[in-house]
Amino acid sequence: MTIAILGGYGAVGATAARRLAAHDGNPIRVGGRNLRSASALCEELGENASAHVVDLTDSRSLATFCAGATVVLNCAGPSYRVLDTVALAARAADAHYVDVAGDQPLFRRLDALPPSDRLAVISAGVMPGLTAILPRGLLGDDPARTGIDLHVGGPVRITPVSAQDILLATGPDFGAPLASWRDGEVVQGSVSPQWNVSLPHFGPAVHALPYLTTESADFARHHDIGEHRSYSVYVSERIPTTLATAWAESPDDPTAWAGELAKAATEDLSEHAPRYTILVRRHDLDHQTPPAWRLLQTTDPYRLSGVVAALTVQAVLASKSTGTHPAWRFLDPQEIWTTLADDPLCHTETHGLACTAPELKA
Known part of the structure:
Protein backbone atom coordinates (compact mmCIF):
# COMPACT_ATOMS: atom_id res chain seq x y z
CA MET A 1 0.00 0.00 0.00
CA THR A 2 1.73 3.13 -1.25
CA ILE A 3 1.33 6.43 0.60
CA ALA A 4 1.97 9.57 -1.45
CA ILE A 5 2.61 12.71 0.64
CA LEU A 6 2.46 16.06 -1.14
CA GLY A 7 4.37 18.73 0.75
CA GLY A 8 6.11 15.76 2.30
CA TYR A 9 9.29 17.51 3.45
CA GLY A 10 7.66 20.49 5.19
CA ALA A 11 7.13 20.78 8.94
CA VAL A 12 3.81 18.91 8.80
CA GLY A 13 4.55 16.48 5.98
CA ALA A 14 7.98 15.41 7.24
CA THR A 15 6.56 14.50 10.64
CA ALA A 16 3.78 12.51 8.99
CA ALA A 17 6.28 10.76 6.72
CA ARG A 18 8.53 9.82 9.65
CA ARG A 19 5.64 8.43 11.68
CA LEU A 20 4.23 6.46 8.77
CA ALA A 21 7.63 5.09 7.78
CA ALA A 22 8.22 3.89 11.33
CA HIS A 23 4.77 2.34 11.65
CA ASP A 24 4.39 -0.34 9.00
CA GLY A 25 7.03 -0.03 6.29
CA ASN A 26 4.64 0.86 3.46
CA PRO A 27 6.26 2.53 0.43
CA ILE A 28 6.19 6.31 0.83
CA ARG A 29 6.45 8.93 -1.89
CA VAL A 30 7.67 12.34 -0.73
CA GLY A 31 6.58 15.01 -3.18
CA GLY A 32 7.16 18.72 -3.65
CA ARG A 33 8.87 21.27 -5.83
CA ASN A 34 12.29 20.89 -4.20
CA LEU A 35 13.86 17.56 -5.13
CA ARG A 36 16.86 18.13 -2.87
CA SER A 37 14.68 18.55 0.22
CA ALA A 38 12.56 15.54 -0.70
CA SER A 39 15.65 13.40 -1.34
CA ALA A 40 17.24 14.39 1.97
CA LEU A 41 14.18 13.23 3.89
CA CYS A 42 13.99 10.00 1.88
CA GLU A 43 17.59 9.17 2.78
CA GLU A 44 16.54 9.42 6.41
CA LEU A 45 13.38 7.34 5.90
CA GLY A 46 15.14 4.46 4.17
CA GLU A 47 14.76 2.33 1.08
CA ASN A 48 10.95 2.33 1.08
CA ALA A 49 10.85 6.10 0.50
CA SER A 50 11.21 7.82 -2.87
CA ALA A 51 11.53 11.52 -3.76
CA HIS A 52 9.39 13.12 -6.47
CA VAL A 53 9.24 16.56 -8.04
CA VAL A 54 5.60 17.66 -8.07
CA ASP A 55 4.00 20.92 -9.13
CA LEU A 56 0.40 20.90 -7.98
CA THR A 57 -0.43 23.57 -10.56
CA ASP A 58 0.60 21.11 -13.29
CA SER A 59 -2.15 18.52 -13.71
CA ARG A 60 0.13 16.02 -15.47
CA SER A 61 2.78 16.26 -12.74
CA LEU A 62 0.17 15.79 -10.03
CA ALA A 63 -1.49 12.86 -11.82
CA THR A 64 1.85 11.08 -12.17
CA PHE A 65 2.55 11.53 -8.47
CA CYS A 66 -0.84 10.12 -7.44
CA ALA A 67 -0.90 7.21 -9.91
CA GLY A 68 -0.78 3.85 -8.15
CA ALA A 69 -1.01 5.32 -4.66
CA THR A 70 -3.32 3.73 -2.11
CA VAL A 71 -3.77 6.98 -0.24
CA VAL A 72 -2.71 10.54 -1.02
CA LEU A 73 -1.93 12.80 1.95
CA ASN A 74 -1.93 16.51 1.16
CA CYS A 75 0.23 18.70 3.40
CA ALA A 76 0.73 21.44 0.79
CA GLY A 77 -0.84 24.85 1.00
CA PRO A 78 -2.16 27.40 1.31
CA SER A 79 -5.16 25.15 1.75
CA TYR A 80 -7.76 27.71 0.74
CA ARG A 81 -6.10 28.15 -2.64
CA VAL A 82 -5.29 24.48 -3.20
CA LEU A 83 -8.93 23.62 -2.42
CA ASP A 84 -9.82 20.36 -4.21
CA THR A 85 -6.93 20.29 -6.71
CA VAL A 86 -5.08 17.44 -5.00
CA ALA A 87 -8.26 15.69 -3.88
CA LEU A 88 -9.53 15.43 -7.46
CA ALA A 89 -6.17 14.07 -8.64
CA ALA A 90 -6.31 11.43 -5.91
CA ARG A 91 -9.86 10.52 -6.88
CA ALA A 92 -8.86 10.22 -10.55
CA ALA A 93 -6.06 7.87 -9.46
CA ASP A 94 -8.55 5.77 -7.48
CA ALA A 95 -6.76 6.59 -4.23
CA HIS A 96 -8.06 7.47 -0.78
CA TYR A 97 -7.45 11.08 0.24
CA VAL A 98 -6.42 12.75 3.49
CA ASP A 99 -5.98 16.51 3.86
CA VAL A 100 -4.23 17.89 6.90
CA ALA A 101 -6.22 21.10 6.42
CA GLY A 102 -9.32 21.95 4.42
CA ASP A 103 -12.56 23.31 5.78
CA GLN A 104 -16.12 24.01 4.66
CA PRO A 105 -15.20 25.09 1.09
CA LEU A 106 -13.29 21.85 0.46
CA PHE A 107 -15.87 19.64 2.16
CA ARG A 108 -18.67 21.20 0.13
CA ARG A 109 -16.85 20.55 -3.15
CA LEU A 110 -15.98 16.94 -2.33
CA ASP A 111 -19.36 16.11 -0.85
CA ALA A 112 -21.05 17.25 -4.07
CA LEU A 113 -19.11 14.76 -6.22
CA PRO A 114 -20.69 11.50 -7.39
CA PRO A 115 -20.41 8.62 -4.89
CA SER A 116 -17.07 6.83 -4.76
CA ASP A 117 -15.82 3.68 -3.07
CA ARG A 118 -12.84 5.64 -1.77
CA LEU A 119 -12.48 7.66 1.44
CA ALA A 120 -11.74 11.37 1.71
CA VAL A 121 -10.92 12.70 5.19
CA ILE A 122 -10.24 16.40 5.60
CA SER A 123 -9.33 18.69 8.51
CA ALA A 124 -6.92 16.07 9.81
CA GLY A 125 -4.57 18.34 11.72
CA VAL A 126 -4.65 20.47 14.84
CA MET A 127 -6.98 23.31 13.85
CA PRO A 128 -9.20 22.21 12.22
CA GLY A 129 -8.97 18.68 13.56
CA PRO A 301 1.58 22.55 16.34
CA TYR A 302 2.91 21.87 12.84
CA ARG A 303 4.62 18.67 13.92
CA LEU A 304 1.54 17.76 15.95
CA SER A 305 -0.58 18.21 12.81
CA GLY A 306 1.77 15.76 11.11
CA VAL A 307 1.14 13.23 13.88
CA VAL A 308 -2.65 13.60 13.51
CA ALA A 309 -2.35 13.29 9.73
CA ALA A 310 -0.32 10.08 10.07
CA LEU A 311 -2.88 8.62 12.49
CA THR A 312 -5.61 9.50 10.01
CA VAL A 313 -3.80 7.79 7.13
CA GLN A 314 -3.41 4.67 9.26
CA ALA A 315 -7.13 4.75 10.13
CA VAL A 316 -8.05 5.17 6.46
CA LEU A 317 -5.93 2.20 5.44
CA ALA A 318 -7.66 0.07 8.09
CA SER A 319 -11.18 1.28 7.28
CA LYS A 320 -13.84 -0.06 4.95
CA SER A 321 -15.79 3.22 4.99
CA THR A 322 -16.37 5.42 1.96
CA GLY A 323 -17.42 9.01 1.39
CA THR A 324 -16.17 12.38 2.60
CA HIS A 325 -15.71 13.08 6.30
CA PRO A 326 -14.11 15.67 8.55
CA ALA A 327 -11.54 13.99 10.79
CA TRP A 328 -13.57 14.60 13.95
CA ARG A 329 -16.38 12.43 12.58
CA PHE A 330 -14.09 9.72 11.20
CA LEU A 331 -11.50 9.20 13.94
CA ASP A 332 -12.13 7.60 17.33
CA PRO A 333 -11.55 10.45 19.81
CA GLN A 334 -10.60 8.16 22.68
CA GLU A 335 -8.01 6.32 20.59
Whole structure:
Protein backbone atom coordinates (compact mmCIF):
# COMPACT_ATOMS: atom_id res chain seq x y z
CA MET A 1 0.00 0.00 0.00
CA THR A 2 1.73 3.13 -1.25
CA ILE A 3 1.33 6.43 0.60
CA ALA A 4 1.97 9.57 -1.45
CA ILE A 5 2.61 12.71 0.64
CA LEU A 6 2.46 16.06 -1.14
CA GLY A 7 4.37 18.73 0.75
CA GLY A 8 6.11 15.76 2.30
CA TYR A 9 9.29 17.51 3.45
CA GLY A 10 7.66 20.49 5.19
CA ALA A 11 7.13 20.78 8.94
CA VAL A 12 3.81 18.91 8.80
CA GLY A 13 4.55 16.48 5.98
CA ALA A 14 7.98 15.41 7.24
CA THR A 15 6.56 14.50 10.64
CA ALA A 16 3.78 12.51 8.99
CA ALA A 17 6.28 10.76 6.72
CA ARG A 18 8.53 9.82 9.65
CA ARG A 19 5.64 8.43 11.68
CA LEU A 20 4.23 6.46 8.77
CA ALA A 21 7.63 5.09 7.78
CA ALA A 22 8.22 3.89 11.33
CA HIS A 23 4.77 2.34 11.65
CA ASP A 24 4.39 -0.34 9.00
CA GLY A 25 7.03 -0.03 6.29
CA ASN A 26 4.64 0.86 3.46
CA PRO A 27 6.26 2.53 0.43
CA ILE A 28 6.19 6.31 0.83
CA ARG A 29 6.45 8.93 -1.89
CA VAL A 30 7.67 12.34 -0.73
CA GLY A 31 6.58 15.01 -3.18
CA GLY A 32 7.16 18.72 -3.65
CA ARG A 33 8.87 21.27 -5.83
CA ASN A 34 12.29 20.89 -4.20
CA LEU A 35 13.86 17.56 -5.13
CA ARG A 36 16.86 18.13 -2.87
CA SER A 37 14.68 18.55 0.22
CA ALA A 38 12.56 15.54 -0.70
CA SER A 39 15.65 13.40 -1.34
CA ALA A 40 17.24 14.39 1.97
CA LEU A 41 14.18 13.23 3.89
CA CYS A 42 13.99 10.00 1.88
CA GLU A 43 17.59 9.17 2.78
CA GLU A 44 16.54 9.42 6.41
CA LEU A 45 13.38 7.34 5.90
CA GLY A 46 15.14 4.46 4.17
CA GLU A 47 14.76 2.33 1.08
CA ASN A 48 10.95 2.33 1.08
CA ALA A 49 10.85 6.10 0.50
CA SER A 50 11.21 7.82 -2.87
CA ALA A 51 11.53 11.52 -3.76
CA HIS A 52 9.39 13.12 -6.47
CA VAL A 53 9.24 16.56 -8.04
CA VAL A 54 5.60 17.66 -8.07
CA ASP A 55 4.00 20.92 -9.13
CA LEU A 56 0.40 20.90 -7.98
CA THR A 57 -0.43 23.57 -10.56
CA ASP A 58 0.60 21.11 -13.29
CA SER A 59 -2.15 18.52 -13.71
CA ARG A 60 0.13 16.02 -15.47
CA SER A 61 2.78 16.26 -12.74
CA LEU A 62 0.17 15.79 -10.03
CA ALA A 63 -1.49 12.86 -11.82
CA THR A 64 1.85 11.08 -12.17
CA PHE A 65 2.55 11.53 -8.47
CA CYS A 66 -0.84 10.12 -7.44
CA ALA A 67 -0.90 7.21 -9.91
CA GLY A 68 -0.78 3.85 -8.15
CA ALA A 69 -1.01 5.32 -4.66
CA THR A 70 -3.32 3.73 -2.11
CA VAL A 71 -3.77 6.98 -0.24
CA VAL A 72 -2.71 10.54 -1.02
CA LEU A 73 -1.93 12.80 1.95
CA ASN A 74 -1.93 16.51 1.16
CA CYS A 75 0.23 18.70 3.40
CA ALA A 76 0.73 21.44 0.79
CA GLY A 77 -0.84 24.85 1.00
CA PRO A 78 -2.16 27.40 1.31
CA SER A 79 -5.16 25.15 1.75
CA TYR A 80 -7.76 27.71 0.74
CA ARG A 81 -6.10 28.15 -2.64
CA VAL A 82 -5.29 24.48 -3.20
CA LEU A 83 -8.93 23.62 -2.42
CA ASP A 84 -9.82 20.36 -4.21
CA THR A 85 -6.93 20.29 -6.71
CA VAL A 86 -5.08 17.44 -5.00
CA ALA A 87 -8.26 15.69 -3.88
CA LEU A 88 -9.53 15.43 -7.46
CA ALA A 89 -6.17 14.07 -8.64
CA ALA A 90 -6.31 11.43 -5.91
CA ARG A 91 -9.86 10.52 -6.88
CA ALA A 92 -8.86 10.22 -10.55
CA ALA A 93 -6.06 7.87 -9.46
CA ASP A 94 -8.55 5.77 -7.48
CA ALA A 95 -6.76 6.59 -4.23
CA HIS A 96 -8.06 7.47 -0.78
CA TYR A 97 -7.45 11.08 0.24
CA VAL A 98 -6.42 12.75 3.49
CA ASP A 99 -5.98 16.51 3.86
CA VAL A 100 -4.23 17.89 6.90
CA ALA A 101 -6.22 21.10 6.42
CA GLY A 102 -9.32 21.95 4.42
CA ASP A 103 -12.56 23.31 5.78
CA GLN A 104 -16.12 24.01 4.66
CA PRO A 105 -15.20 25.09 1.09
CA LEU A 106 -13.29 21.85 0.46
CA PHE A 107 -15.87 19.64 2.16
CA ARG A 108 -18.67 21.20 0.13
CA ARG A 109 -16.85 20.55 -3.15
CA LEU A 110 -15.98 16.94 -2.33
CA ASP A 111 -19.36 16.11 -0.85
CA ALA A 112 -21.05 17.25 -4.07
CA LEU A 113 -19.11 14.76 -6.22
CA PRO A 114 -20.69 11.50 -7.39
CA PRO A 115 -20.41 8.62 -4.89
CA SER A 116 -17.07 6.83 -4.76
CA ASP A 117 -15.82 3.68 -3.07
CA ARG A 118 -12.84 5.64 -1.77
CA LEU A 119 -12.48 7.66 1.44
CA ALA A 120 -11.74 11.37 1.71
CA VAL A 121 -10.92 12.70 5.19
CA ILE A 122 -10.24 16.40 5.60
CA SER A 123 -9.33 18.69 8.51
CA ALA A 124 -6.92 16.07 9.81
CA GLY A 125 -4.57 18.34 11.72
CA VAL A 126 -4.65 20.47 14.84
CA MET A 127 -6.98 23.31 13.85
CA PRO A 128 -9.20 22.21 12.22
CA GLY A 129 -8.97 18.68 13.56
CA LEU A 130 -8.04 18.25 17.21
CA THR A 131 -10.12 21.31 18.03
CA ALA A 132 -13.22 19.14 17.46
CA ILE A 133 -11.76 15.70 18.18
CA LEU A 134 -10.86 16.63 21.77
CA PRO A 135 -14.28 18.15 22.59
CA ARG A 136 -15.97 15.09 21.10
CA GLY A 137 -14.16 12.92 23.60
CA LEU A 138 -15.61 15.00 26.45
CA LEU A 139 -19.30 14.64 25.63
CA GLY A 140 -21.43 12.99 28.28
CA ASP A 141 -24.69 11.10 28.06
CA ASP A 142 -26.84 14.19 27.41
CA PRO A 143 -25.13 16.67 25.04
CA ALA A 144 -28.23 18.91 24.99
CA ARG A 145 -27.54 19.75 28.65
CA THR A 146 -23.83 20.18 28.02
CA GLY A 147 -21.75 23.31 27.54
CA ILE A 148 -18.33 23.17 25.88
CA ASP A 149 -15.73 25.94 26.17
CA LEU A 150 -12.71 25.73 23.88
CA HIS A 151 -9.60 27.89 24.28
CA VAL A 152 -6.88 27.55 21.65
CA GLY A 153 -3.63 29.39 21.03
CA GLY A 154 -0.38 30.63 22.47
CA PRO A 155 3.01 31.84 21.26
CA VAL A 156 4.20 29.74 18.32
CA ARG A 157 5.82 30.44 14.98
CA ILE A 158 3.66 31.04 11.93
CA THR A 159 5.08 29.74 8.65
CA PRO A 160 4.57 31.75 5.44
CA VAL A 161 2.08 29.23 4.05
CA SER A 162 0.20 29.02 7.35
CA ALA A 163 0.08 32.82 7.47
CA GLN A 164 -1.66 32.84 4.09
CA ASP A 165 -4.20 30.27 5.26
CA ILE A 166 -4.95 32.26 8.41
CA LEU A 167 -5.46 35.45 6.40
CA LEU A 168 -7.70 33.70 3.85
CA ALA A 169 -9.87 32.11 6.56
CA THR A 170 -12.35 34.93 6.84
CA GLY A 171 -16.05 35.10 6.08
CA PRO A 172 -19.08 32.87 6.78
CA ASP A 173 -17.43 29.76 5.33
CA PHE A 174 -14.91 29.81 8.17
CA GLY A 175 -16.69 31.13 11.23
CA ALA A 176 -18.17 34.07 13.10
CA PRO A 177 -16.44 36.40 15.58
CA LEU A 178 -18.20 37.15 18.88
CA ALA A 179 -20.59 34.25 18.26
CA SER A 180 -21.49 31.10 20.17
CA TRP A 181 -23.62 28.03 19.60
CA ARG A 182 -26.69 27.97 21.80
CA ASP A 183 -29.91 25.93 21.70
CA GLY A 184 -29.46 24.68 18.14
CA GLU A 185 -28.19 27.78 16.36
CA VAL A 186 -25.35 30.25 15.96
CA VAL A 187 -26.02 33.27 18.14
CA GLN A 188 -24.24 36.33 16.79
CA GLY A 189 -22.76 38.87 19.19
CA SER A 190 -23.32 36.66 22.22
CA VAL A 191 -19.72 36.52 23.52
CA SER A 192 -17.38 39.39 24.38
CA PRO A 193 -13.60 39.59 23.99
CA GLN A 194 -11.57 39.10 27.13
CA TRP A 195 -8.55 41.39 27.25
CA ASN A 196 -5.71 41.01 29.73
CA VAL A 197 -7.20 38.04 31.53
CA SER A 198 -5.48 35.22 33.38
CA LEU A 199 -6.45 31.84 31.93
CA PRO A 200 -5.43 28.50 33.46
CA HIS A 201 -2.55 26.92 31.51
CA PHE A 202 -2.20 29.98 29.26
CA GLY A 203 -0.58 32.35 31.74
CA PRO A 204 -1.39 35.85 32.98
CA ALA A 205 -2.49 38.79 30.86
CA VAL A 206 -3.56 36.99 27.69
CA HIS A 207 -6.31 37.97 25.27
CA ALA A 208 -9.15 35.51 24.56
CA LEU A 209 -11.11 36.54 21.47
CA PRO A 210 -14.33 34.64 20.72
CA TYR A 211 -14.52 33.07 17.27
CA LEU A 212 -16.91 30.23 16.54
CA THR A 213 -15.41 28.30 13.64
CA THR A 214 -17.58 26.41 11.19
CA GLU A 215 -15.94 23.25 12.53
CA SER A 216 -17.14 24.06 16.06
CA ALA A 217 -20.62 24.95 14.83
CA ASP A 218 -20.90 21.76 12.76
CA PHE A 219 -19.64 19.71 15.71
CA ALA A 220 -22.20 21.31 18.04
CA ARG A 221 -25.00 20.86 15.51
CA HIS A 222 -24.12 17.23 14.82
CA HIS A 223 -24.15 16.31 18.52
CA ASP A 224 -27.00 18.63 19.52
CA ILE A 225 -24.83 20.35 22.13
CA GLY A 226 -26.58 22.86 24.35
CA GLU A 227 -23.84 25.50 24.22
CA HIS A 228 -20.43 25.85 22.60
CA ARG A 229 -18.09 28.80 22.99
CA SER A 230 -14.70 28.98 21.28
CA TYR A 231 -11.84 31.43 21.90
CA SER A 232 -8.56 32.18 20.12
CA VAL A 233 -5.94 33.06 22.73
CA TYR A 234 -3.04 35.47 22.12
CA VAL A 235 -0.20 36.57 24.39
CA SER A 236 -0.16 40.09 22.92
CA GLU A 237 -2.22 42.30 20.63
CA ARG A 238 0.28 41.93 17.76
CA ILE A 239 -1.42 39.08 15.88
CA PRO A 240 -5.06 40.19 16.29
CA THR A 241 -4.09 43.75 15.32
CA THR A 242 -2.26 42.52 12.22
CA LEU A 243 -5.23 40.36 11.20
CA ALA A 244 -7.73 43.18 11.69
CA THR A 245 -5.56 45.58 9.70
CA ALA A 246 -5.02 43.10 6.86
CA TRP A 247 -8.72 42.30 6.51
CA ALA A 248 -9.67 45.99 6.64
CA GLU A 249 -7.02 47.38 4.29
CA SER A 250 -6.61 44.47 1.85
CA PRO A 251 -9.96 42.63 1.72
CA ASP A 252 -9.38 41.38 -1.84
CA ASP A 253 -5.98 39.84 -1.10
CA PRO A 254 -5.07 39.81 2.62
CA THR A 255 -2.20 37.39 1.90
CA ALA A 256 -0.09 40.46 1.16
CA TRP A 257 0.13 40.71 4.95
CA ALA A 258 1.54 37.20 5.43
CA GLY A 259 5.01 38.51 6.18
CA GLU A 260 3.68 40.93 8.80
CA LEU A 261 1.67 38.15 10.43
CA ALA A 262 4.69 35.86 10.63
CA LYS A 263 6.72 38.77 12.04
CA ALA A 264 4.11 39.39 14.75
CA ALA A 265 4.37 35.74 15.83
CA THR A 266 8.16 35.97 15.90
CA GLU A 267 7.98 39.07 18.10
CA ASP A 268 5.69 37.23 20.51
CA LEU A 269 8.23 34.42 20.68
CA SER A 270 10.97 36.91 21.57
CA GLU A 271 9.08 37.45 24.83
CA HIS A 272 7.56 34.00 25.46
CA ALA A 273 8.65 30.38 25.17
CA PRO A 274 6.79 28.48 22.42
CA ARG A 275 3.66 26.78 23.74
CA TYR A 276 0.48 25.93 21.87
CA THR A 277 -2.44 25.02 24.10
CA ILE A 278 -5.84 23.42 23.55
CA LEU A 279 -8.01 23.55 26.65
CA VAL A 280 -11.49 21.99 26.47
CA ARG A 281 -13.87 22.37 29.40
CA ARG A 282 -17.23 20.61 29.69
CA HIS A 283 -19.85 21.91 32.09
CA ASP A 284 -23.39 20.83 32.89
CA LEU A 285 -25.87 23.56 31.95
CA ASP A 286 -28.15 22.34 34.75
CA HIS A 287 -25.27 22.31 37.26
CA GLN A 288 -26.02 18.72 38.24
CA THR A 289 -22.53 17.30 37.61
CA PRO A 290 -19.06 18.79 38.16
CA PRO A 291 -17.08 20.13 35.19
CA ALA A 292 -14.51 18.11 33.29
CA TRP A 293 -11.63 19.23 31.13
CA ARG A 294 -8.86 18.10 28.86
CA LEU A 295 -5.61 19.90 28.22
CA LEU A 296 -3.15 19.35 25.38
CA GLN A 297 0.04 21.38 24.97
CA THR A 298 2.88 21.22 22.47
CA THR A 299 5.75 23.44 21.42
CA ASP A 300 5.14 22.81 17.71
CA PRO A 301 1.58 22.55 16.34
CA TYR A 302 2.91 21.87 12.84
CA ARG A 303 4.62 18.67 13.92
CA LEU A 304 1.54 17.76 15.95
CA SER A 305 -0.58 18.21 12.81
CA GLY A 306 1.77 15.76 11.11
CA VAL A 307 1.14 13.23 13.88
CA VAL A 308 -2.65 13.60 13.51
CA ALA A 309 -2.35 13.29 9.73
CA ALA A 310 -0.32 10.08 10.07
CA LEU A 311 -2.88 8.62 12.49
CA THR A 312 -5.61 9.50 10.01
CA VAL A 313 -3.80 7.79 7.13
CA GLN A 314 -3.41 4.67 9.26
CA ALA A 315 -7.13 4.75 10.13
CA VAL A 316 -8.05 5.17 6.46
CA LEU A 317 -5.93 2.20 5.44
CA ALA A 318 -7.66 0.07 8.09
CA SER A 319 -11.18 1.28 7.28
CA LYS A 320 -13.84 -0.06 4.95
CA SER A 321 -15.79 3.22 4.99
CA THR A 322 -16.37 5.42 1.96
CA GLY A 323 -17.42 9.01 1.39
CA THR A 324 -16.17 12.38 2.60
CA HIS A 325 -15.71 13.08 6.30
CA PRO A 326 -14.11 15.67 8.55
CA ALA A 327 -11.54 13.99 10.79
CA TRP A 328 -13.57 14.60 13.95
CA ARG A 329 -16.38 12.43 12.58
CA PHE A 330 -14.09 9.72 11.20
CA LEU A 331 -11.50 9.20 13.94
CA ASP A 332 -12.13 7.60 17.33
CA PRO A 333 -11.55 10.45 19.81
CA GLN A 334 -10.60 8.16 22.68
CA GLU A 335 -8.01 6.32 20.59
CA ILE A 336 -6.53 9.61 19.41
CA TRP A 337 -6.37 10.97 22.96
CA THR A 338 -4.73 7.82 24.31
CA THR A 339 -2.14 7.88 21.54
CA LEU A 340 -1.34 11.56 22.02
CA ALA A 341 -1.10 11.11 25.79
CA ASP A 342 1.88 8.79 25.15
CA ASP A 343 3.46 10.99 22.48
CA PRO A 344 6.64 12.90 23.37
CA LEU A 345 5.42 15.92 21.40
CA CYS A 346 2.51 16.45 23.80
CA HIS A 347 1.74 17.23 27.38
CA THR A 348 -1.79 16.13 28.31
CA GLU A 349 -3.96 16.31 31.39
CA THR A 350 -7.51 15.22 32.17
CA HIS A 351 -9.86 15.98 35.03
CA GLY A 352 -13.31 14.79 36.02
CA LEU A 353 -13.86 12.14 33.34
CA ALA A 354 -14.43 9.08 35.54
CA CYS A 355 -18.19 9.21 34.91
CA THR A 356 -17.92 9.05 31.12
CA ALA A 357 -14.52 7.62 30.19
CA PRO A 358 -11.59 5.86 31.80
CA GLU A 359 -8.98 8.11 33.34
CA LEU A 360 -6.13 8.58 30.92
CA LYS A 361 -2.44 8.81 31.48
CA ALA A 362 -1.28 12.42 31.87
